[in-house]
Amino acid sequence: VHLMESGGGLVQSEGSLRLSCAASGFSFSNRDMSWYREAPGKEREREWIASINQFDDRTDYKKSVSGRFTISRDNALNTMYLQMSRLKPEDTAVYYCNDVLMSLNWGQGTQVVVSS
Numbered sequence: 001v002h003l004m005e006s007g008g009g010l011v012q013s014e015g016s017l018r019l020s021c022a023a024s025g026f027s028f029s030n031r032d033m034s035w036y037r038e039a040p041g042k043e044r045e046r047e048w049i050a051s052i053n054q055f056d057d058r059t060d061y062k063k064s065v066s067g068r069f070t071i072s073r074d075n076a077l078n079t080m081y082l083q084m085s086r087l088k089p090e091d092t093a094v095y096y097c098n099d100v101l102m103s104l105n106w107g108q109g110t111q112v113v114v115s116s
Contacts, residue, residue, distance in 0.1 A: 001025040001105050003097050008110030011087055019082040019110055021097030029075035030054055032100040035082045037093035038109070050082065051100050065091075087114045 007019040019035070034051040049062045050071040059071050070083040080097055094109040 003104060003107035005095060005097055005107050005110040008112045010113045013089060013114055013116050015087050016085045017112060019095055021080040023078045028078040033080050034098060034100050035071060036096045039093040089114045089116045
């Protein structure tokens with residue numbers, strides 16, 4: 001099982017980024033998947049931010065990102081995405097992907113820094 005996040009970087013407030021999660025070693029299309037993040041100083045608090053259903057691509061979001069972030073997936077490419085818009089400094093974090101049960105091996109994450 002391997003998850004590899006990419007697409008992070010430094011962006012100004014109100015900017016946009018698109019994160020990718022490349023999955024391998026398991027049946028990606030049969031998993032409900034999520035994005036998580038760890039904010040600076042909260043390394044023991046990996047918070048859930050969005051999920052996408054395996055069956056009908058139904059999505060769910062943490063309130064603080066709803067309307068700004070969009071989760072999507074391409075099962076043919078075994079890849080999940082997180083389109084982030086209107087970014088805020090409080091979105092600064094390392095972003096990770098996993099299934100909704102956090103049962104897969106964690107990847108290295110991708111760092112997002114939003115400057116004010």
